[in-house]
Amino acid sequence: MLKQIKIGKLLFKCAIHILFWLVVYFFYNYFLGYGSENIEYVTRFSLFLMPVTIVVSYVFLGYLIPRFLLVNKQGLFILYSIYTLIISYFFISISILYGSILLNHLRVDSSSPLTKTFLFIVLGVYFVVFIAITIGLLMNNYKSLVKNEDLKNKILQTQLQLKEQELKMLKMQIHPHFLFNSLNTIYGFALKKADEAPEMILKLSNLLDYILYQIEKPTVSLENEINHLEDYISLEKLRFHDTLEVSFLKEDKISDIYIAPMLLIPFVENSFKHGAIIDGCLRIAIAVKREKETLIFEVENSVLENTNSTNGIGLENITKRLKMLYPNAYTLEIKQINKLFKVQLTINVNGLKTLKHV
Numbered sequence: 093m094l095k096q097i098k099i100g101k102l103l104f105k106c107a108i109h110i111l112f113w114l115v116v117y118f119f120y121n122y123f124l125g126y127g128s129e130n131i132e133y134v135t136r137f138s139l140f141l142m143p144v145t146i147v148v149s150y151v152f153l154g155y156l157i158p159r160f161l162l163v164n165k166q167g168l169f170i171l172y173s174i175y176t177l178i179i180s181y182f183f184i185s186i187s188i189l190y191g192s193i194l195l196n197h198l199r200v201d202s203s204s205p206l207t208k209t210f211l212f213i214v215l216g217v218y219f220v221v222f223i224a225i226t227i228g229l230l231m232n233n234y235k236s237l238v239k240n241e242d243l244k245n246k247i248l249q250t251q252l253q254l255k256e257q258e259l260k261m262l263k264m265q266i267h268p269h270f271l272f273n274s275l276n277t278i279y280g281f282a283l284k285k286a287d288e289a290p291e292m293i294l295k296l297s298n299l300l301d302y303i304l305y306q307i308e309k310p311t312v313s314l315e316n317e318i319n320h321l322e323d324y325i326s327l328e329k330l331r332f333h334d335t336l337e338v339s340f341l342k343e344d345k346i347s348d349i350y351i352a353p354m355l356l357i358p359f360v361e362n363s364f365k366h367g368a369i370i371d372g373c374l375r376i377a378i379a380v381k382r383e384k385e386t387l388i389f390e391v392e393n394s395v396l397e398n399t400n401s402t403n404g405i406g407l408e409n410i411t412k413r414l415k416m417l418y419p420n421a422y423t424l425e426i427k428q429i430n431k432l433f434k435v436q437l438t439i440n441v442n443g444l445k446t447l448k449h450v
């Protein structure tokens with residue numbers, strides 16, 4: 093099939109070339125015989141000019157232009173072009189001379205059947221060569237543009253595929269990281285045979301359902317993401333008992349917002365993982381706000397003064413996801429002031445870059 097396509101393209105290309113030279117032949121007939129009544133002489137004389145015209149044109153198109161002009165060897169191109177023009181002038185003169193001699197028997201009187209002088213005939217040949225070169229260069233530029241466009245598309249597709257794979261890898265890293273923390277908590281309660289263990293397993297079941305089925309979607313509603321956060325917070329409340337104080341402020345005007353799944357949980361996870369119990373309590377404040385098309389997500393938690401909560405796979409992965417999913421459409425501020433660790437994420441909800449299977 094591929095071979096047939098190549099043969100078809102070759103035949104089409106040959107047909108275009110033949111058609112062009114037929115047009116040139118008829119141009120010579122018109123150019124040389126305009127006002128002449130000896131049509132037979134003109135049509136035969138035009139045939140003598142065709143070989144030298146074709147050869148000179150293809151010397152430029154097939155050798156001089158690709159070998160020198162297109163590779164920035166303009167000096168050599170000019171030099172060899174001058175040689176070619178000098179040699180071609182000689183062969184054009186020979187063609188005109190032999191044409192005049194061999195077709196002499198077709199003259200009907202002493203006057204020349206041609207309406208153009210020697211100089212005009214030579215200029216006519218070079219005019220055709222110039223037209224052929226111009227068309228060839230235009231076609232070459234068009235092919236280059238098509239190739240460049242195809243190359244750009246392939247590069248973009250490759251980059252897109254790489255981003256998709258990287259996002260999948262980031263998600264795969266988020267899953268075990270989150271599950272490890274949650275299962276550790278349940279394991280501790282199970283060892284104590286605590287009454288809270290069944291409820292924790294139920295909460296974890298809801299979280300697993302979210303991870304397994306919602307994470308594969310390009311976007312989820314912000315309400316679903318918040319419900320996911322609340323299940324996680326409930327799970328942590330059972331673990332911390334009275335040593336945890338959580339405030340969760342969420343505005344009502346967020347029902348129409350959609351974001352990438354599991355975009356907020358790593359920040360909340362980080363606050364529990366690296367937060368410190370100070371004066372008998374771990375204090376965490378979470379806020380979800382909206383200003384027009386901007387989502388504002390804030391998390392604060394108490395920490396020890398020498399704690400570094402900015403490291404870890406959770407925040408590192410979420411930062412990479414933000415760069416890929418919301419390029420130039422988000423800001424992330426992470427800072428620690430004394431015993432308070434603060435995270436503020438702002439996202440333009442219309443800036444989500446759509447990638448397949450993200």
